[in-house]
Amino acid sequence: MNRHLHLVVFAIVSLSLALPTAHAQQQNPPAVQSMGTESGFATFQTKCMGCHGNPTMAGRVPDPATLRQLSPEKIYEALTTGPMKVQGQALADEQKRMLAVFMSGRTFGSAEQGDAKNMPNHCEANPPISDPSASPSWNGWSADVANTRFQTAKGAGLTADQVPSLKLKWAFGYPTGVSAFGQPAVASGRVFVGSDIGYVYSLDAKTGCVYWSYQAKGNVRGGPSVGPVKGHGAIKYAVFFGDAHANVYAVDAQTGEQLWTRKVDDHFVARITASPKLYDGYLYVPVSSSEEFAAANLDYPCCTSRGSVVKLDASTGEQMWKTYVVPETPKPTRKNSRGVQQYAPAGASVWNSPTVDEKRHAIYFGTGDSETEPAAKTSDAVMAVDMKTGKMLWYYQAQANDAFLGGCFGPQATDNCPKENGPDLDIGNSPVLHSLPGGKSIVVAGTKDGKLFALDPDKKGAIVWNIHVVDNPPNTPVFRMSGIVWGGAFDEKAAYYGLSGGGITAVQLTTGEKLWHKPLADPGKRVGNAAAATAMEGVVFIAGTDGKLHALATADGSEIWSYDTSRSFDTVNKVDAKGGSIASIGPTIANGMLFIGSGYGVISGNTGNVLLAFGVE
Numbered sequence: 001m002n003r004h005l006h007l008v009v010f011a012i013v014s015l016s017l018a019l020p021t022a023h024a025q026q027q028n029p030p031a032v033q034s035m036g037t038e039s040g041f042a043t044f045q046t047k048c049m050g051c052h053g054n055p056t057m058a059g060r061v062p063d064p065a066t067l068r069q070l071s072p073e074k075i076y077e078a079l080t081t082g083p084m085k086v087q088g089q090a091l092a093d094e095q096k097r098m099l100a101v102f103m104s105g106r107t108f109g110s111a112e113q114g115d116a117k118n119m120p121n122h123c124e125a126n127p128p129i130s131d132p133s134a135s136p137s138w139n140g141w142s143a144d145v146a147n148t149r150f151q152t153a154k155g156a157g158l159t160a161d162q163v164p165s166l167k168l169k170w171a172f173g174y175p176t177g178v179s180a181f182g183q184p185a186v187a188s189g190r191v192f193v194g195s196d197i198g199y200v201y202s203l204d205a206k207t208g209c210v211y212w213s214y215q216a217k218g219n220v221r222g223g224p225s226v227g228p229v230k231g232h233g234a235i236k237y238a239v240f241f242g243d244a245h246a247n248v249y250a251v252d253a254q255t256g257e258q259l260w261t262r263k264v265d266d267h268f269v270a271r272i273t274a275s276p277k278l279y280d281g282y283l284y285v286p287v288s289s290s291e292e293f294a295a296a297n298l299d300y301p302c303c304t305s306r307g308s309v310v311k312l313d314a315s316t317g318e319q320m321w322k323t324y325v326v327p328e329t330p331k332p333t334r335k336n337s338r339g340v341q342q343y344a345p346a347g348a349s350v351w352n353s354p355t356v357d358e359k360r361h362a363i364y365f366g367t368g369d370s371e372t373e374p375a376a377k378t379s380d381a382v383m384a385v386d387m388k389t390g391k392m393l394w395y396y397q398a399q400a401n402d403a404f405l406g407g408c409f410g411p412q413a414t415d416n417c418p419k420e421n422g423p424d425l426d427i428g429n430s431p432v433l434h435s436l437p438g439g440k441s442i443v444v445a446g447t448k449d450g451k452l453f454a455l456d457p458d459k460k461g462a463i464v465w466n467i468h469v470v471d472n473p474p475n476t477p478v479f480r481m482s483g484i485v486w487g488g489a490f491d492e493k494a495a496y497y498g499l500s501g502g503g504i505t506a507v508q509l510t511t512g513e514k515l516w517h518k519p520l521a522d523p524g525k526r527v528g529n530a531a532a533a534t535a536m537e538g539v540v541f542i543a544g545t546d547g548k549l550h551a552l553a554t555a556d557g558s559e560i561w562s563y564d565t566s567r568s569f570d571t572v573n574k575v576d577a578k579g580g581s582i583a584s585i586g587p588t589i590a591n592g593m594l595f596i597g598s599g600y601g602v603i604s605g606n607t608g609n610v611l612l613a614f615g616v617e
């Protein structure tokens with residue numbers, strides 16, 4: 001379950017989910033943000049779906065997917081002075097606003113203020129963009145397609161000796177933003193980054209001046225990828241990304257002009273939160289949904305969304321294949337106590353960027369929990385599919401019988417809920433493909449309760465080693481949710497995984513032996529470090545829910561540099577900006593610089609809207 005919510009809904013959300021507090025504090029599970037997601041969704045189910053989701057009214061009312069393309073202002077206007085005024089009268093102003101934000105996936109005022117045209121820091125010139133493969137880059141989720149989150153010495157342009165002298169070079173504010181959760185990408189000397197206000201920006205890596213902005217139809221969290229396109233005249237390089245409404249885009253890397261866009265899933269709460277992976281002219285797009293948040297609501301026909309990975313031609317957006325994690329189409333099962341039709345099977349979102357195995361022509365990804373019982377065998381699993389056909393090659397399930405819906409705890413549970421609500425152990429991290437000395441490959445992934453395992457891709461995912469990285473007592477909520485969420489960084493010898501329960505653990509890759517664990521918070525203080533780690537030669541970077549970014553020596557975990565991002569910043573674009581929690585993304589390193597967004601509106605998280613750029617010169 002993926003509870004990445006905004007401040008505005010904290011109260012409502014924590015009530016509606018009624019989590020054991022220990023785990024509410026710590027958990028930063030894969031995924032979903034969007035102000036008003038949960039309560040907006042619930043209101044939509046009860047007050048709007050009767051018409052907008054009613055098949056017998058199709059053609060006479062806009063369907064939910066269509067409504068979700070509208071701006072928050074437009075939806076709010078419909079409910080206050082427009083055609084939905086009557087429906088809107090039954091709602092408090094706050095509810096209307098949350099609905100508008102939930103449905104649009106964007107904040108109020110963002111369209112105007114977020115546009116680069118209205119920013120004071122335009123780059124003076126926009127020289128022709130150079131070949132992105134010819135200079136240091138960080139594309140999408142990782143600098144490589146194996147998802148190691150390791151930057152080579154050449155790519156980093158930065159040595160371990162220089163890290164202690166990293167200084168803030170510039171800060172950029174996302175106007176009206178409350179979560180700076182976009183993973184920055186770097187190519188051709190430019191930063192490409194998405195935002196919670198739906199804008200994607202192209203900034204100069206050295207100065208932070210802005211080349212262009214592009215407004216997507218929903219928020220953009222995944223790291224953009226930059227690569228060549230064919231068939232668009234003089235346009236040579238495109239930037240690719242996905243949004244909170246399951247739209248994928250290609251825009252001209254030079255100007256931000258749209259080349260193509262494609263919706264990869266029709267479910268009205270389908271979304272893309274992770275980075276589509278660009279490889280050899282194709283995009284592998286991870287699809288998730290926010291259905292599990294509010295599906296316990298008795299007015300909701302639970303459940304019909306399924307996670308998938310979709311392969312698109314990067315030049316045209318044409319779909320090559322789509323592979324669902326749960327292969328069967330949801331079918332009607334029973335009517336709930338309110339007479340609302342229920343469906344199954346559903347669930348198993350893909351919250352992570354797929355991993356490419358060039359040698360085996362395979363794509364690997366982690367899958368989330370099921371929404372319906374019995375839980376699919378491929379939920380909470382690592383799945384391998386054939387790159388060419390999308391056909392499943394093998395899967396390894398880390399957690400069986402995990403059918404989970406938010407709001408299904410204790411007395412809040414409705415009869416939409418699974419009889420046995422599962423432990424919510426999505427695999428939110430990208431599996432990492434790693435070569436051991438001697439040439440054997442392993443695929444490594446971890447779970448929210450701290451299991452970490454290496455699979456053999458030559459033996460259909462057979463276990464090579466299987467360990468537990470959390471030391472808390474088993475079978476307690478603290479134990480359950482103290483583990484791995486967004487994933488580790490790898491170098492030649494070891495993997496470094498930040499933990500929800502705090503700290504970072506280094507693991508030897510041949511044997512799975514723990515090398516060291518470094519706690520990062522002051523004793524007695526709760527800080528989650530489940531954000532993604534980033535590594536370079538000799539150094540691993542890890543940030544926390546306290547907003548602190550640490551650089552540690554990979555040899556023993558000793559700290560060599562740290563920076564507190566949780567404060568206000570003067571920004572190059574003159575937007576009021578502050579940092580907050582860092583709870584999902586990790587730093588991007590390229591060409592002598594390091595970039596990270598700070599601010600994350602999770603439960604107990606601190607919101608923020610700043611992108612920070614560090615360098616040594």
Ligand code: HEC
Pocket residue numbers: 044047048049050051052060061062067070074075078079082083084087088099
């Ligand atoms: C009784 C049926 C019904 C209910 C309930 C209903 N709608 Fe509508 N909605 C409609 C119809 C019909 C239209 C098309 C109206 C038109 O084109 O004039 C519409 C149009 C809209 C539009 C587009 C307005 C525009 O200007 O294009 C929005 C936005 C919208 N509805 C939102 C909502 C929301 C949010 C709710 C729940 C609070 C809701 N609706 C509940 C029937 C309904």
